Amino acid sequence: MLMGLDIGGTKILGVVASVEGDLLASVRVASPTGGDQVVASAAEVVEKLRAAAGGPGAGVVGVGIPGLVDVEHGTVRHAVNLGVADGYPFSERLGAVTGARVVLDNDANAAALGAAALLGERDLGYLSLGTGLAAALVLDGVLRRGSRNAAGEIGHIPVDPAGPRCECGQVGCLETVASGSAIATLWPGDGQPAAQALFDAAAAGSVEAAAVRDRFAARVADAVRLVALTVDPAVVVLGGGVAQVGERLRVAVAHALAEQAAASPFLRSLDLAGRLRLAPPDRPVAALGAALLGAS
Amino acid sequence: MLMGLDIGGTKILGVVASVEGDLLASVRVASPTGGDQVVASAAEVVEKLRAAAGGPGAGVVGVGIPGLVDVEHGTVRHAVNLGVADGYPFSERLGAVTGARVVLDNDANAAALGAAALLGERDLGYLSLGTGLAAALVLDGVLRRGSRNAAGEIGHIPVDPAGPRCECGQVGCLETVASGSAIATLWPGDGQPAAQALFDAAAAGSVEAAAVRDRFAARVADAVRLVALTVDPAVVVLGGGVAQVGERLRVAVAHALAEQAAASPFLRSLDLAGRLRLAPPDRPVAALGAALLGAS
Numbered sequence: 001m002l003m004g005l006d007i008g009g010t011k012i013l014g015v016v017a018s019v020e021g022d023l024l025a026s027v028r029v030a031s032p033t034g035g036d037q038v039v040a041s042a043a044e045v046v047e048k049l050r051a052a053a054g055g056p057g058a059g060v061v062g063v064g065i066p067g068l069v070d071v072e073h074g075t076v077r078h079a080v081n082l083g084v085a086d087g088y089p090f091s092e093r094l095g096a097v098t099g100a101r102v103v104l105d106n107d108a109n110a111a112a113l114g115a116a117a118l119l120g121e122r123d124l125g126y127l128s129l130g131t132g133l134a135a136a137l138v139l140d141g142v143l144r145r146g147s148r149n150a151a152g153e154i155g156h157i158p159v160d161p162a163g164p165r166c167e168c169g170q171v172g173c174l175e176t177v178a179s180g181s182a183i184a185t186l187w188p189g190d191g192q193p194a195a196q197a198l199f200d201a202a203a204a205g206s207v208e209a210a211a212v213r214d215r216f217a218a219r220v221a222d223a224v225r226l227v228a229l230t231v232d233p234a235v236v237v238l239g240g241g242v243a244q245v246g247e248r249l250r251v252a253v254a255h256a257l258a259e260q261a262a263a264s265p266f267l268r269s270l271d272l273a274g275r276l277r278l279a280p281p282d283r284p285v286a287a288l289g290a291a292l293l294g295a296s
Numbered sequence: 297m298l299m300g301l302d303i304g305g306t307k308i309l310g311v312v313a314s315v316e317g318d319l320l321a322s323v324r325v326a327s328p329t330g331g332d333q334v335v336a337s338a339a340e341v342v343e344k345l346r347a348a349a350g351g352p353g354a355g356v357v358g359v360g361i362p363g364l365v366d367v368e369h370g371t372v373r374h375a376v377n378l379g380v381a382d383g384y385p386f387s388e389r390l391g392a393v394t395g396a397r398v399v400l401d402n403d404a405n406a407a408a409l410g411a412a413a414l415l416g417e418r419d420l421g422y423l424s425l426g427t428g429l430a431a432a433l434v435l436d437g438v439l440r441r442g443s444r445n446a447a448g449e450i451g452h453i454p455v456d457p458a459g460p461r462c463e464c465g466q467v468g469c470l471e472t473v474a475s476g477s478a479i480a481t482l483w484p485g486d487g488q489p490a491a492q493a494l495f496d497a498a499a500a501g502s503v504e505a506a507a508v509r510d511r512f513a514a515r516v517a518d519a520v521r522l523v524a525l526t527v528d529p530a531v532v533v534l535g536g537g538v539a540q541v542g543e544r545l546r547v548a549v550a551h552a553l554a555e556q557a558a559a560s561p562f563l564r565s566l567d568l569a570g571r572l573r574l575a576p577p578d579r580p581v582a583a584l585g586a587a588l589l590g591a592s
Contacts, residue, residue: 123443137527144435146528147419150566153525158518160457169560222454229449230526231433232442264465270446 004291009081014045021117025052033083043097062294064110112136114289123234125227129242133175178219217252239279300587305377310341317413321348329379358590360406408432410585419530421523425538429471474515513548535575
């Protein structure tokens with residue numbers, strides 16, 4: 001029995017899964033603000049999952065959290081939306097309350113492991129298209145965190161010297177054009193998530209929305225190509241909040257990849273469009289991956 | 297005893313090394329053109345190395361060659377400068393003539409393994425700055441070839457929509473601004489290698505040469521950042537023909553990385569300048585790495 005928690009800016013989703021990755025139970029609570037508060041809510045989720053699974057169990061709990069995670073020490077920096085202070089001893093505190101060993105990692109890393117399990121792939125690049133843009137890499141079955149836990153920070157690679165200034169201080173970063181925020185700037189959602197509003201408007205026949213959608217898809221295709229030409233994973237998975245629009249996103253990005261390849265025999269030989277996958281929108285990818293974090 | 301061959305457009309360099317990577321013997325011949333001719337010259341190098349090492353020995357020969365190598369089948373495509381036909385059974389032919397088992401790989405991959413051994417690093421990105429630009433990755437001690445042997449093809453990642461058209465059919469590829477060819481366009485060498493001529497002129501006080509050098513160094517810094525933000529290796533090594541200008545190249549690129557980081561706390565925290573290394577210019581990096589290919 002594996003237990004995993006996906007801690008996000010709005011909710012904490014916990015799951016119990018079998019070692020084969022089958023979902024056995026799930027619990028969801030709203031995310032509070034502040035380190036101690038987040039630990040208390042996470043502990044509540046763990047207790048509810050133990051009750052649902054019928055026993056104490058789960059001596060190990062895997063946790064995915066946004067921010068720069070120090071995997072060795074179980075701490076996080078830049079978890080801005082959660083109000084967790086830099087260096088807060090998250091794993092230690094949650095471990096003390098629950099009696100479990102806590103394995104903490106970045107939420108994109110957890111989601112990549114979950115996607116690998118759900119899609120049956122051992123070698124993939126996972127694109128987390130949320131407010132920002134990050135990638136995570138599972139290479140030949142092993143999560144690649146990098147020497148400073150900075151692998152997959154592709155959102156801050158500049159791709160256009162004439163592009164907008166990025167919050168990171170650089171100019172023309174990929175994140176400024178290939179992320180949920182980038183969509184929200186071009187197509188405010190009016191209550192709805194911006195990606196949903198954009199793809200719906202395009203499907204309803206808006207020429208303007210279709211143009212914005214295609215331009216966005218081309219920039220996501222840039223991110224796919226960047227990952228493919230650097231580490232050449234067997235598949236590239238589109239995930240994160242934007243991927244909730246579903247198969248329409250994969251189709252739009254695959255179309256953009258095919259257009260890019262039309263001018264380049266080299267790109268065509270790599271068949272990037274054929275290697276594109278969608279993270280299952282109806283499955284708790286990150287929580288399941290967090291559970292697998294605990295199993296390794 | 298390990299034997300490795302570095303087959304380049306102008307010469308074939310063979311070495312015999314100890315399993316610890318110490319150089320025991322080396323032989324160099326000019327590169328001919330055509331598959332059978334290259335095999336014959338490579339076989340000649342193997343025989344001379346066997347004689348120099350005092351015995352038949354070397355049942356395995358590692359070979360690094362430019363082009364897209366099919367590692368499993370021992371064939372190469374796009375080995376344009378050598379005139380080797382696509383799909384030519386290189387490993388099989390050289391094996392038949394020498395009686396050795398031949399392990400064939402891309403020359404940048406071989407060089408990355410050689411650099412890892414010479415620098416004592418287990419985790420690195422190697423930038424091959426030659427006529428073109430390619431990277432090779434040794435991640436946690438293991439060469440990352442990718443699902444289609446395309447890992448490290450960063451030269452064909454577009455980084456400027458307003459950049460020049462690349463031979464690959466795309467626009468603004470990194471290779472068009474961060475390679476030996478890019479230097480040659482801006483600063484023709486007049487007989488000398490262009491990089492050497494440029495760095496010499498800059499050192500001699502030419503303001504124009506210094507400006508071209510710094511602009512080139514900034515684009516190489518872009519390549520370093522791209523590799524670092526994608527796979528986050530412990531060190532990034534500058535290698536290939538351009539790196540023959542030596543420590544001056546590392547200093548110029550480290551300076552450019554520090555300038556980029558000045559505007560970005562995020563980049564500063566990653567200390568890319570401090571992680572930059574130079575491939576030892578006076579050592580046969582690729583031939584030594586080829587020898588290590590055979591050992592694995």
